[in-house]
Amino acid sequence: MGVGAGAPLFGYAALSIPAAAGLSIGAVYAGVAGKKKQLRDVEVDEVIERLCPVMGIPEATRAVLSVSKWSGGTPGVPGKLTVYYTSAQPLNDDTWFDDICEVFEDQGWGFFALAEHDPNRRRLIFTPAAEPEREPSDSEAVARAKRYVGQLLGPTATVTAIDVDTKTGEVTSMMVRHEIGSKLVSDGYRTRVERAINAMFPGRWRAKWNHHTDEVTFEQRAAFPDSVWLPAPDIDPDVDLLASYDSVEIPYGVDEDGNEVVWRPAIDPNLMLIGPPGSGKTVTAHNLLVNFSRRGWPIWVLDGKYVEFLGFQDWPNVQVVATTIEQQVAMVHRARDLMEYRYQKIVTGEATEADFEPVLVFLDEWAEFRGNVEDWYTSVKPKGGPRQPPVLAMLASMARKARTSRVHLVFGTQRPDAIYFLGDMRDNFAMRISMGRLSPQAATMMWQSPTIGTSVPRKCRGRGTTVTDNYQPLEIQCYRVPDPRKTRDGTPDADLLDRLRPPVTRHPRLLIVPPESLPDIDASDETSEPAPLTYFDYVAADWVLASDRPDLDPVLKRARMNRDTDRRIASPTALLGLLGAPETPTKRPAMADFVDLDTYRRPTLAKNDPAAAAAFLDKLADPAIRTEQSNLDQTRTRLTVVKEAVDDAALSEESDYAFASGDEHEDQYGPVQDVRAADVALGDLLLMEDTDEWVVVDTEPEPDIIEDSLLSLTWRSDTDEVGDLAIPDSSYVSIRKPVQVPELV
């Protein structure tokens, strides 16, 4: 038996019980009903013992509770509970009534709810109610999360909200209020907390700190998708390029939350695209090309590798894909001339920027192009001509004039060499994408931080780093597009290309006509050899509509490739003239023998119709304008280039961009070394001995926040797994350090 009935539990003078309350503390019944009454009193006293602390009453007293309307057997359950309070203070506590009801429920009396509150009498009446909806009690994962939070942010930290994955039961995000704001002002401390959260919970986590409210939200990061195809929303194919220019947004990928990232060329005129082989740089360039073509922009392409853009040679609005070194040099000069022409028109007051239709120029695989041009130049350098090919000195000034001339550059290369960031180049290529993983050295060049982009998983193709609207670096998955050259009819890739292909060709395809040698005008006798063509002859090459020169059209040539051709090319032995293959290729039939020229597709009628395009080209080719624009251009009649004819001032201004030939550091990491854990640095490759896998160390090693005698190494794998290793700093591990590349200094 519990507390003895019939007497106050303890003296409780402070509580004045209204006489009408009918509290039957002194009544002890005997007889038939005595047994039931006794049992009920015991229950009531048990409840009172637990209720008094909830009511803020230090010593238990029966004056706190009156119980009536019992029903259902022995002892049964009450139907009305009247609770008296002395202090109104707890009324401010949102959970007070629930806490009172919980006492009744714990006694087995069922669920109660407040039915009436009489503040004058300081009385609360509770009656039976339906079961309230309650938060389920903490799962093991939640309890663990709360415990970790207490360890990291102090015992007073409280988890104010928590999300759990209903399938796995794992915590996916939590909001925490803490009282260590002053400690968390330090970046270092916050980083340590974030590392610890990453180490303690499955998956990758990020923290959003709110220093004003002393709150932090930890969220599990969503996994990036492996591949996201470029969406093909409807776009007006006839949109007015001049009117739409300012609002053009080119979506090129998604961040980890699925938000689309866009390039706005009217704000950032040029884009720099960096990526080692296999990282997805070419696919990203194709994605940009398709995007712009769908918005009706004319596109010119320099393809430093010659083969990457072949599939887009007959894509609507792609005007030219320069695939030989001669064409490429001519194209860059012509783009530069177009920029200068427009610039001059503004200077002379004949036009404003708003009068120019935008053009997109790809300068892809620039380092490769640079090497090729340097080699080629030795064979075409005119006597007395500049030492370096002039085309290599144009990049910076083209980038600078892009905004005014609306001739926008996509500059692509494998590595962010220091020369691409000299002078105002950094500002003129503020819009950037780096594909794949960067070394800490390259990351410093590209993102001014040795940590950004250095842990991008190498096997996740199309993954890279870019900038947000506020120029903050951000990891993204770039959109993917099929390469038309490698896509077979009837496949889903072909269907997607059909949806992405602009329905109207607004800008006709152009060809750069190879210049022909002319007789040497200085020669005294008629039998002398024609003078060899020089660099400037190639620069001055004519441009024509592709439809006017089917004999030169590579698209047409490809269209007539047949199985015989394929087979002949397939065998290296056959190509060597062995095994019965024809030693000299048979003369090919004339174009007219196999193509009906009349049915050869002319460009779809466009705003820029062929006649207008031809007039535009004439204008560009007009010697008067060309001489005015640049002294670098030489026409074929001026075969001997005298030194003075070259604008040395223009060249010397950018002579620092005399590009060094680039080494290949494909893997970017040096030999295997065994070092103490204390000597491991961010960006090193680390061998995980249990899985025999190389992972990258993705944060600066630090003492473990929980066990500070250990060193914590966080890592990310090539397939985007993450983890944390806490080891004594004297233990040995195998690492590979990123190589230092001289061109990045």
Ligand SMILES: Nc1ncnc2c1ncn2[C@@H]1O[C@H](COP(=O)(O)OP(=O)(O)OP(=O)(O)O)[C@@H](O)[C@H]1O
């Ligand atoms: N955004 C992407 N999403 C998914 N897979 C991609 C993506 N981009 C590229 N890939 C895959 O990676 C392969 C290589 O891509 P890509 O040709 O663009 O690489 P690259 O960096 O240009 O290399 P290389 O210079 O050798 O051509 C593609 O064939 C494709 O399978």
